[in-house]
Amino acid sequence: MRPRTGTVWILAPVLGFVALFALVPVVALIGEALAQQGAGGFVALIHDPLNLAALDNSLVQGGLSAAAAVAVGYPAGVFLGRYDWPGRGLVRAVLLVPFLLPSLVVVVGVEQLFGPGGPIGTALPFTGVFAHGLPGIVAVNVVFNVPLVVLLTAVGVESVPTALEESLATLGAPPARVYRDTWGPASWLGAAAGALLTFVFSALAFASPILLCGPRCSTLEVRIYALDQSFLDPAGAAFLAVLTVAVFLAPTLAYLVFVARLRSRPTAGERRGRAVPWRRPATLPMAAATLLLVAAVVTLLGEVVVRGFDAAAPGGAAGSALGYLFGPGAQATLGLSIVAAIGNTLVFAGSAAAIALLLGVVSGFLVRAGRRPAFGLSGVIYLPLLLSPIVLALALAGFWRPVLGGPSATWVLIVIAQSLLALPFALQGLSVALARVPRGYREGAQSLGASPFSAYLDAELPLARPALLTAAMFAFALGLGEFTATYFLATPATTTLTVALYRLSALRSPGPADAAAALLVLFSLAAFLVVELGGRRVEL
Amino acid sequence: MSSSELLRVRGLSVAWEGRPVLDGVGLEVGRAEYVVLMGPNGSGKTTLLRQIAGLDPPGAGSISLRGRRIERVPPHRRGIGLLAQEVLLLPGRTVRENIAYGPEVAGLSSAEVDRRVEELLGLLRLTPLSERLPMQLSGGERQRVALARTLAPRPELVLLDEPLAAVDPELRGELRGELRRVFRELGVAAVHVTHDREEGLWMGDRVLVLLGGRLVEAGPPGEVHAHPHSVAVARFLGYSVLATPAGPRAVHPREVRLVPDGAGIAGRIAAIGPVGGEWLAEVALEEGGRIEVRGSGVAPYVPGERVHVRWEREVPLPPEEGPSPSPAQRG
Incomplete structure (x- = not known):
């Protein structure tokens, strides 16, 4: 996309934000590591068996999780995108919930469901394998990431106009051939995009390998954290961060290319929903996969909430775990009260949402100024995807903490990290909504003398207001659930609910951990409801 | 059924959410006959075409092609072509490849596919455009390619749903003539739907008028035009x-x-x-x-x-x- 002359200055805030807080710190991180240990340090790093094991774990966990997410998510995505059925909008919304949940909550939920005494683990004892180890990690990754596969598959299906399929059918093409020539490739493009991101997110998972498996399942993220925090080897952590970015650059870029292709497919025309063809053999497995996913999400959420509110206080203390969580015992454990942690959570997520909103408004202008609205320079908002949360946190802390100094540095860095990590997803829907606003509105305003930017603000942005609000709330919800970068950066005074949950889980304090997980679910559901009330479909 | 009758629709009724869209429609189309179905927007024309093509769940009543009931036959087995108002060619295929699609799906030999494609390229004066992609064509050119693609599997009957509605007015006259010429030369029957009365009266061997889901007038264009009955x-x-x-x-x-x-x-x-x-x-x-x-x-x-x-x-x-x-x- 080539911005028009005179509008380049508009790029400055977005590019500046991403460059200052993502690119510059990462380059500085690499430079410092090279200065300290030279290239020899990098060679030593890639021969370290623990690093190689972490790489191996990342690839295996990422690959298995992506394959499993596609196996479950593709049929559900097709069922969701292709057919009209009662409750479709609600199911679509429910399937988005896991993506907004903190990954830690999913860890707690999977442990509770499949573990000893859990409803599924008790009813079907063989499913107990999913409560720990590699199967547990994969289960958590699938639950957390399957919305990506489902919703992107549905976007692929929806990108093919119904009339094209009908034309081919009247030319004699049977359903299998129509699938092959029209919506099949589009649906697989969406599923592949979802699978790639599932692979990257799963390969770089942090909490689930630690809590469900321990050191033998450490991913690159866990290893980077350990090098920096436990082995006090920041140069080693920096080199491993570079290796991580390099390894996952290709799949992340491929995801971005796939999504751009998905959203700029050359065919035109509307997609009409169609009745569910219950007589076709493929329909039942699709419906069953969708039902299974909805049941899994609802059961997991219900289990976490019920168990959290039912849990008893630890150590034989009187009362419930929830009461304990709000009392002095938990405060002594966490170093701050749970009320303060909730306050931190809301302030950080709210600030991250405000930054995302501001950048959304500015980058929205880029979307409108370009010839190819779906991709291009507005792609700067996707740059943070190339960095994992730990790499981003490591670089931010290394570069900006000394510069900012003072006690406020931590919360500023947490807000920046959360907003950077939320940008690619929060702004996707806004980008799509803006791309759909007819250019006539801006042209009309400009013909009345408005500058390009004021025409955008006055004529186009109001039409995308629901999408703008949805983007802000989506960023808020993602900030609420962000754990890895926040955990890396947080001090006791800046502990958030997710960090508190992790500390309680790591201390094997199940009652308070369950209660904290239940609280997080309620906060996430509230944020999700606001996202839904925004009235604009969330795009991933 | 007379030997010249190709399509027969009897008592066709369709309702959407309890609202009748077609109400006991009956019509016949003869072999190589060009029938124009006219009516204002919302009169049920497109619904009728989609029923004949098999694109919507069947309504009440019967549809027969060459004497064989086809209400339950899926669209790809009906042998009825459809040229929609919204021309959607396969974006990654050239003009030639788009036209070849139907014959290829039918499993014809590559020599036969090539022969049909060349014939239609010539008939519709598309030969110079044969290697272009759809995005490189004008609206009128895309329409002609879509027509060639529809005719390539050699359907006995083609349904045309407002085929000229999205075409520039200056091209419309040219395409009208082209449509009639091509159908006459190939001897293919057509049901052409339009809300444009001049287009309908000019093009049809016979015209039908559909109002409020009912077929209210039928006959030669001159007769229908000269003697409206309501x-x-x-x-x-x-x-x-x-x-x-x-x-x-x-x-x-x-x-x-x-x-x-x-x-x-x-x-x-x-x-x-x-x-x-x-x-x-x-x-x-x-x-x-x-x-x-x-x-x-x-x-x-x-x-x-x-x-x-x-x-x-x-x-x-x-x-x-x-x-x-x-x-x-x-x-």
Whole structure:
């Protein structure tokens, strides 16, 4: 996309934000590591068996999780995108919930469901394998990431106009051939995009390998954290961060290319929903996969909430775990009260949402100024995807903490990290909504003398207001659930609910951990409801 | 069924959410016959086509092709072509490859596929464009490619859903002629749906008028145009409808003349302006009612001017159900 002359200055805030807080710190991180240990340090790093094991774990966990997410998510995505059925909008919304949940909550939920005494683990004892180890990690990754596969598959299906399929059918093409020539490739493009991101997110998972498996399942993220925090080897952590970015650059870029292709497919025309063809053999497995996913999400959420509110206080203390969580015992454990942690959570997520909103408004202008609205320079908002949360946190802390100094540095860095990590997803829907606003509105305003930017603000942005609000709330919800970068950066005074949950889980304090997980679910559901009330479909 | 009959629809009724869209529609199409189905927007034309093509769940009634019931036959096995208003070619395929799609799906040999493609490229004058991608074509060119693609599997019947609606007016005339020429040369039957009465009357061997989901008029174009049988059809065909003591009367604007004082009914020009190469005036009659007048050359009057109108022919119509037309005297 080539911005028009005179509008380049508009790029400055977005590019500046991403460059200052993502690119510059990462380059500085690499430079410092090279200065300290030279290239020899990098060679030593890639021969370290623990690093190689972490790489191996990342690839295996990422690959298995992506394959499993596609196996479950593709049929559900097709069922969701292709057919009209009662409750479709609600199911679509429910399937988005896991993506907004903190990954830690999913860890707690999977442990509770499949573990000893859990409803599924008790009813079907063989499913107990999913409560720990590699199967547990994969289960958590699938639950957390399957919305990506489902919703992107549905976007692929929806990108093919119904009339094209009908034309081919009247030319004699049977359903299998129509699938092959029209919506099949589009649906697989969406599923592949979802699978790639599932692979990257799963390969770089942090909490689930630690809590469900321990050191033998450490991913690159866990290893980077350990090098920096436990082995006090920041140069080693920096080199491993570079290796991580390099390894996952290709799949992340491929995801971005796939999504751009998905959203700029050359065919035109509307997609009409169609009745569910219950007589076709493929329909039942699709419906069953969708039902299974909805049941899994609802059961997991219900289990976490019920168990959290039912849990008893630890150590034989009187009362419930929830009461304990709000009392002095938990405060002594966490170093701050749970009320303060909730306050931190809301302030950080709210600030991250405000930054995302501001950048959304500015980058929205880029979307409108370009010839190819779906991709291009507005792609700067996707740059943070190339960095994992730990790499981003490591670089931010290394570069900006000394510069900012003072006690406020931590919360500023947490807000920046959360907003950077939320940008690619929060702004996707806004980008799509803006791309759909007819250019006539801006042209009309400009013909009345408005500058390009004021025409955008006055004529186009109001039409995308629901999408703008949805983007802000989506960023808020993602900030609420962000754990890895926040955990890396947080001090006791800046502990958030997710960090508190992790500390309680790591201390094997199940009652308070369950209660904290239940609280997080309620906060996430509230944020999700606001996202839904925004009235604009969330795009991933 | 007569030996020349290709398609027969009997008692076809379709309802959406309890609202009737087609109400007992029956029609026949002969082999190589070009039938035009006319009606205003929302009259059920597209629904009828989609029923014949098998794209919607079947309604009540029967549809037969060559004497064989096809309501339950899926669209890809009906052998009925469809040219939709919204032309959607396969974006990654060239013109040639798009046209070859149907014959390829049918499993024809590559030599036969090539032969058919070349024939249609020539027939529709697309040979110079054969290696282009759809995005490199103009709207009219895309329409011609879509027509070639529809004809390539050699269907006996092609359904055309407003095929010229999205085409520029200057191209529309050319494509009308092209459509008739191609169908005549190939001997393929067609059901052509349009809301444009001039297009319909010009193109059809036979025209049908669909109003409110019912087939209300059928016959040769000249006959249908000259003798509308209801107020609704008369209005759709462009007649002015006047209420008289003897019942409604339809008067066609081309058959109304502006005459000197005293030789006709007095009125005032309510609006006047050029339409194509002619002028069209709406005259508010002093005794009530309005009537349209068409003429050639430059518009001879201005709005507000007092004129007299006269006509030689009027078509008596049965009283309309519901509100009656505005009262008027006739000349």
